[in-house]
Amino acid sequence: MYAKRAAIVVITSLAVSSFAESVISPEVHQDRSVTFRLKAPNAKGVMLRCEGKTAPMQKDEQDVWSITTAPLDPDIYSYSFLVDGLRINDPGNPLLKYSLIDTESQVHVPGPTTLAWELNDVPHGVIHRHHFRSKIIGDEREFLVYTPPGYDPVAKRPYPVLYLLHGFSDAENAWIDVGRANVILDNLIARKQAKPMIIVMPLGYGDLHMLDGGWQANTKSPEWWKLRDESFKKFHDSLLAEIIPSVEKNYHVSMKRTARAIAGLSMGGEQSLLFGLNGPDRFAWIGAFSSGGLKNIDFNQKFPDANEKVNHRLRLLWISCGKEDELFASNQKFEQWLNTKGIAHTWVEKPGRHSFLVWRRSLAEFAPLLFQDNR
Amino acid sequence: MYAKRAAIVVITSLAVSSFAESVISPEVHQDRSVTFRLKAPNAKGVMLRCEGKTAPMQKDEQDVWSITTAPLDPDIYSYSFLVDGLRINDPGNPLLKYSLIDTESQVHVPGPTTLAWELNDVPHGVIHRHHFRSKIIGDEREFLVYTPPGYDPVAKRPYPVLYLLHGFSDAENAWIDVGRANVILDNLIARKQAKPMIIVMPLGYGDLHMLDGGWQANTKSPEWWKLRDESFKKFHDSLLAEIIPSVEKNYHVSMKRTARAIAGLSMGGEQSLLFGLNGPDRFAWIGAFSSGGLKNIDFNQKFPDANEKVNHRLRLLWISCGKEDELFASNQKFEQWLNTKGIAHTWVEKPGRHSFLVWRRSLAEFAPLLFQDNR
Numbered sequence: 001m002y003a004k005r006a007a008i009v010v011i012t013s014l015a016v017s018s019f020a021e022s023v024i025s026p027e028v029h030q031d032r033s034v035t036f037r038l039k040a041p042n043a044k045g046v047m048l049r050c051e052g053k054t055a056p057m058q059k060d061e062q063d064v065w066s067i068t069t070a071p072l073d074p075d076i077y078s079y080s081f082l083v084d085g086l087r088i089n090d091p092g093n094p095l096l097k098y099s100l101i102d103t104e105s106q107v108h109v110p111g112p113t114t115l116a117w118e119l120n121d122v123p124h125g126v127i128h129r130h131h132f133r134s135k136i137i138g139d140e141r142e143f144l145v146y147t148p149p150g151y152d153p154v155a156k157r158p159y160p161v162l163y164l165l166h167g168f169s170d171a172e173n174a175w176i177d178v179g180r181a182n183v184i185l186d187n188l189i190a191r192k193q194a195k196p197m198i199i200v201m202p203l204g205y206g207d208l209h210m211l212d213g214g215w216q217a218n219t220k221s222p223e224w225w226k227l228r229d230e231s232f233k234k235f236h237d238s239l240l241a242e243i244i245p246s247v248e249k250n251y252h253v254s255m256k257r258t259a260r261a262i263a264g265l266s267m268g269g270e271q272s273l274l275f276g277l278n279g280p281d282r283f284a285w286i287g288a289f290s291s292g293g294l295k296n297i298d299f300n301q302k303f304p305d306a307n308e309k310v311n312h313r314l315r316l317l318w319i320s321c322g323k324e325d326e327l328f329a330s331n332q333k334f335e336q337w338l339n340t341k342g343i344a345h346t347w348v349e350k351p352g353r354h355s356f357l358v359w360r361r362s363l364a365e366f367a368p369l370l371f372q373d374n375r
Numbered sequence: 376m377y378a379k380r381a382a383i384v385v386i387t388s389l390a391v392s393s394f395a396e397s398v399i400s401p402e403v404h405q406d407r408s409v410t411f412r413l414k415a416p417n418a419k420g421v422m423l424r425c426e427g428k429t430a431p432m433q434k435d436e437q438d439v440w441s442i443t444t445a446p447l448d449p450d451i452y453s454y455s456f457l458v459d460g461l462r463i464n465d466p467g468n469p470l471l472k473y474s475l476i477d478t479e480s481q482v483h484v485p486g487p488t489t490l491a492w493e494l495n496d497v498p499h500g501v502i503h504r505h506h507f508r509s510k511i512i513g514d515e516r517e518f519l520v521y522t523p524p525g526y527d528p529v530a531k532r533p534y535p536v537l538y539l540l541h542g543f544s545d546a547e548n549a550w551i552d553v554g555r556a557n558v559i560l561d562n563l564i565a566r567k568q569a570k571p572m573i574i575v576m577p578l579g580y581g582d583l584h585m586l587d588g589g590w591q592a593n594t595k596s597p598e599w600w601k602l603r604d605e606s607f608k609k610f611h612d613s614l615l616a617e618i619i620p621s622v623e624k625n626y627h628v629s630m631k632r633t634a635r636a637i638a639g640l641s642m643g644g645e646q647s648l649l650f651g652l653n654g655p656d657r658f659a660w661i662g663a664f665s666s667g668g669l670k671n672i673d674f675n676q677k678f679p680d681a682n683e684k685v686n687h688r689l690r691l692l693w694i695s696c697g698k699e700d701e702l703f704a705s706n707q708k709f710e711q712w713l714n715t716k717g718i719a720h721t722w723v724e725k726p727g728r729h730s731f732l733v734w735r736r737s738l739a740e741f742a743p744l745l746f747q748d749n750r
Contacts, residue, residue: 023588040459083458086415088464091461091477096478098469099469101469103464103469121508124507126504129504131499140494182506213399
């Protein structure tokens with residue numbers, strides 16, 4: 001069936017460039033400029049790709065390619081290198097933005113402790129990884145649960161819960177390892193700007209074939225969109241029938257709809273709108289950050305019961321998008337549709353593109369609004 | 376201070392090879408052979424490096440480099456690609472062996488459910504990530520805690536605890552994400568082959584400068600070994616004064632020495648010997664898998680109180696090493712030193728090299744021996 005076949009053999013004479021061979025990368029300087037370096041003696045050209053921008057790197061006499069940026073705003077940036085057109089991570093940098101299809105490197109340019117995502121010497125919550133077999137989806141998977149600092153399983157009042165959904169290509173860990181949701185909540189709770197809450201982060205695919213190679217091309221076919229709809233449906237059903245009951249069994253959480261929020265970014269933003277607006281009996285609080293998919297769906301068809309009656313059920317419908325995001329127009333279109341339907345909501349335009357730079361800020365702005373009238 | 380400086384600019388005309396562009400890699404075939412693929416049109420040569428072996432890949436007319444192995448034993452293998460000598464991960468494969476200095480890709484060749492690391496439809500434990508500020512080490516760090524299936528915080532008998540340490544270059548997640556310690560224990564507990572136990576996995580560096588670029592060269596200098604000793608000392612002190620008390624406060628665990636084990640691989644194996652043999656008041660069970668560092672230390676100096684009296688304190692001293700491991704000779708030397716000291720122990724020679732293929736099996740063999748006479 002496959003032509004070539006070779007045993008793996010030891011080739012002892014091979015000169016292998018070791019990972020991170022005495023090259024420091026990235027190096028964040030005092031003035032917040034950053035030097036990126038890559039030792040690649042045989043490359044003809046190396047470029048830095050960082051947050052959607054690309055720039056050529058220069059080679060020195062030691063075969064180290066490098067570039068130093070202008071001073072950057074304090075933030076956490078994702079980047080990779082293009083080596084003769086091949087995209088790779090920075091081999092010397094352990095800070096990864098893990099993804100199911102395009103893991104990148106990250107660089108943290110530190111800033112004042114007042115920034116939402118900066119680690120502070122405050123009490124920290126705990127993150128729990130739950131493994132389960134989904135009968136609905138038919139595989140083994142995990143979800144993460146953040147319990148706030150000082151979580152008390154026998155507290156007088158049960159905790160409210162935010163179901164927080166990741167974007168396409170990411171996994172259940174993204175909101176922690178890239179989005180720093182735990183750090184953001186630790187900080188907000190320490191400052192009494194957010195209510196102590198549980199955050200649940202599931203894997204947002206009901207069918208992982210959504211991610212199959214060449215998905216960019218696949219999205220041009222109706223089959224892919226059908227697969228996507230089925231994937232969303234299965235994930236929805238697993239969330240409701242498997243994950244939420246498990247959380248409500250294992251944690252001291254309220255089962256009232258007014259103590260349940262759903263929010264997400266990109267694909268997870270769209271899912272939050274779909275599951276939330278179509279399920280106000282379950283979720284009274286909805287957040288949708290830079291929602292994906294809105295360009296391709298018929299709002300009236302996907303939200304059949306969305307009308308002003310929902311205003312009596314929802315406590316918050318909060319929608320944000322970066323102004324430089326390719327999805328900005330479709331998010332704006334959705335916001336306008338909400339207006340035509342008379343559905344109360346908050347619409348927030350943020351600087352930036354389709355990136356965690358926007359989403360960390362969105363969560364930091366959204367979380368303080370949650371459960372403030374929790375009755 | 377640094378010569379080149381450039382703002383990151385948008386270069387819209389750049390043709391970027393997308394990650395995982397319609398290339399499936401790795402592909403595990405029915406007969407357990409594996410095809411690895413990489414699309415790298417501009418590369419002059421691409422090689423596969425897998426578990427210490429290297430083999431050339433062949434380019435096809437679509438610029439896809441590939442190689443198909445002979446049928447492999449069911450296992451989880453680590454690998455990377457060498458593109459014109461530059462080592463990179465498989466961009467299309469989300470299964471990573473994360474490390475602080477040399478993250479690689481992994482491929483899982485599935486086998487029978489009786490294999491220790493194969494996920495089975497049995498009850499699963501939960502993994503908890505605890506963030507804390509170490510005053511002793513002076514940074515923010517995490518440790519992981521595995522609680523066994525059905526963990527009951529008010530059970531009649533408190534749980535025994537295994538402190539499980541990772542190797543040099545790895546981090547606190549390695550025993551879970553690569554070693555599958557949770558899967559191994561879930562399976563053993565389901566089969567009643569191991570006692571339900573808590574496993575605690577800390578970050579094993581008291582000073583992360585141990586990992587600074589060029590550490591291979593650094594190890595030739597006495598300063599590096601001094602740094603290493605100080606790093607071990609700080610980690611030891613943090614483990615005893617910060618992590619163990621936190622575990623004993625937050626989990627329903629026994630505080631008796633006979634209910635406390637310490638084990639690890641490579642650097643963590645050596646640390647287990649150092650902390651365990653020098654601290655039988657704290658740990659009655661010791662496991663050391665493919666221990667590092669033994670070549671370079673004076674046993675009599677590092678284990679001043681190690682003599683046959685320790686036999687009355689220790690319940691188990693279990694030492695293993697792969698026969699093809701470069702560290703085999705030094706582990707054997709240590710085992711012989713134990714004999715001269717009259718210290719009772721179990722010595723296990725395993726097939727294989729310095730790899731998780733050996734360590735998963737070591738844990739699966741070691742864990743059933745623990746706490747069987749817990750009094």
